[in-house]
């Protein structure tokens with residue numbers, strides 16, 4: 275189970291960025307050189323649940339997922355995975371997390387087997403169990419035919435599978451996925467979605483961000499919607515339709531954004 | 545996970561990746577082994593060839609004799625490889641030399657035999673450094689000059705060799721150099737060798753460093769690596785060891801290559817130069833190699849810091865360019881006249897190592913100073929490695945916008 279408690283993240287901006295945001299317009303999150311990318315976000319994900327993290331570009335999804343995965347430290351608040359605090363024991367948290375993002379790459383001069391084994395070792399998979407574990411993963415993902423070719427020589431779909439195997443090699447309890455299908459063709463994306471669906475059966479906790487509403491409909495038990503660093507909605511997909519006032523999820527999404535706290539903030543700043 | 549094994553896991557993977565990179569292998573293994581013998585041979589052989597060519601080629605000349613001294617021309621004619629050429633007038637001498645029609649001209653002005661010595665003006669292109677005209681003309685005329693001198697000496701009654709000696713050189717300043725042949729050789733070799741060693745230590749570490757730092761960002765592997773449940777310090781150490789190792793391999797190969805090359809060249813060069821080269825022994829090279837180690841560690845730590853800050857290979861390359869200058873200029877210190885190892889220069893990083901290598905080659909290194917230089921370079925390397933670890937844990941560095 276994951277409990278996120280009033281999590282906040284403020285970036286210190288470089289001096290040159292002081293006046294105005296990147297767009298030149300006023301960003302309601304900016305205060306001098308401080309940029310409040312996340313403000314007191316709280317929610318819970320139960321074991322065996324798949325939670326979709328939604329929000330427009332720049333909403334703070336990546337920032338939230340990076341903070342939860344301990345790549346960056348929260349400024350305020352905290353989060354706990356089955357009681358293990360991300361601030362207090364980041365390394366124990368990492369042991370249990372599998373992380374994959376759309377921009378994750380591979381070591382081109384290693385083979386899938388070497389790369390996945392490397393991450394297995396880094397995560398402390400016992401040396402005696404590692405080869406069998408890697409073999410089993412490769413069999414499951416149907417990767418045996420290219421397990422010993424260089425990553426550089428693989429197709430995008432094959433590479434994506436290597437990334438999946440890398441994410442799962444240490445059998446994590448919590449899987450965090452940041453737009454895992456971005457930039458993939460339908461076929462490669464389907465592989466990722468199948469993996470997420472497979473995780474549901476294994477009682478893992480899954481947290482993934484996406485811009486694709488069909489993925490939400492197909493996979494998510496619940497969704498959290500954030501805008502300008504603020505949580506504007508949390509609930510089931512059905513509740514999202516209701517609150518957003520539309521049967522079509524994308525319109526419900528826009529509806530929620532329009533009446534959310536983020537919209538008010540934006541109007542106030544403009 | 546225990547620290548040591550985490551460092552080892554990272555280092556092993558980085559090593560495998562590194563040795564599969566052609567560019568790195570080229571800079572680390574091929575360049576140091578190939579470039580020294582190739583460049584060295586080209587320079588040495590070219591120098592020897594030019595000298596030989598200059599000494600044997602036929603020199604064409606013109607003579608304008610106003611003093612009626614046919615013996616001068618006859619002496620030149622007897623010497624090997626001279627050929628007389630007619631040119632218009634003595635006013636045309638400079639033009640003829642510039643146009644390569646003649647190599648030199650002799651002008652013998654009219655003199656009063658009773659009071660003036662015989663003068664032979666040698667016109668030649670004195671801007672040509674390799675020119676042997678002057679030497680060869682002096683050589684050709686030496687015999688006739690001595691003949692004239694002996695005749696004069698006989699006139700004043702000095703007939704024995706001793707009497708002549710006494711008359712010609714009543715006082716002699718005799719030089720007795722206190723430097724050993726090794727010091728003389730070291731002064732020359734010690735200027736260039738430290739620069740080569742230090743350059744290759746840097747060059748060998750450069751590409752792996754860019755790949756191991758900026759490469760992680762460019763490929764999008766950094767974020768997942770950071771999520772491994774090991775300490776950042778262990779990641780840094782693992783990467784550092786491989787980069788450092790690459791620099792050491794490159795420096796080692798260049799030291800070995802130079803040692804072997806010197807040994808091989810000694811025989812073929814022969815003579816004085818060969819003797820000078822032979823005074824630099826393999827043990828000095830080993831000691832020089834030891835001094836290069838800590839400075840290689842310094843380079844590795846700085847390069848890794850730069851590289852992890854950069855967002856791409858390109859950025860890393862342009863950020864590390866200044867380091868190459870800052871490393872290479874101080875390494876060239878021993879080539880400057882008057883710059884010597886002392887307690888002042890011993891405190892300047894890179895320069896101290898460079899000067900120490902020179903002293904080692906000359907055989908005049910102060911052991912105390914050597915220890916201090918190795919120790920201080922090691923401390924600097926350690927501090928930089930610590931800074932690199934701190935740097936590697938900063939979000940502003942790892943997730944630069």
Ligand SMILES: Nc1ncnc2c1ncn2[C@@H]1O[C@H](COP(=O)(O)OP(=O)(O)OP(=O)(O)O)[C@@H](O)[C@H]1O
Pocket residue numbers: 285286287309311329330331332333334335336337338943944945
């Ligand atoms: N290291 C950083 N320094 C300063 N600002 C940052 C940093 N990282 C993110 N931001 C800012 O925080 C905001 C949220 O960014 P984030 O990447 O979390 O959004 P996102 O929801 O993932 O967007 P997208 O859908 O485009 O991926 C953006 O305005 C971004 O510019």
Ligand SMILES: [Mg+2]
Pocket residue numbers: 335336337452
């Ligand atoms: Mg994002």
